[in-house]
Amino acid sequence: MCNSSTFQIHEKTNTGEKTYKCKECHKAFIRSISFSGHESTHT
Numbered sequence: 001m002c003n004s005s006t007f008q009i010h011e012k013t014n015t016g017e018k019t020y021k022c023k024e025c026h027k028a029f030i031r032s033i034s035f036s037g038h039e040s041t042h043t
C-alpha cells in the first residue's frame, strides 16, 4: 500500500499532460518555450 504514492508519481510522468506537439513533424515538447522555438524552424 505504501507504494501507491510512488506509482502516482510514475503515472504522472508517463501521462505528461503538458506537452506541445508539433503539427509539422509530430515532435513533442514539454516546455512551451522549446516548442515555440522549434515551430519557428518550420516557417
Ligand SMILES: [Zn+2]
Pocket (backbone or CB within 6 Å): 022, 023, 024, 025, 026, 027, 038, 039, 042
Ligand atoms: Zn516540427
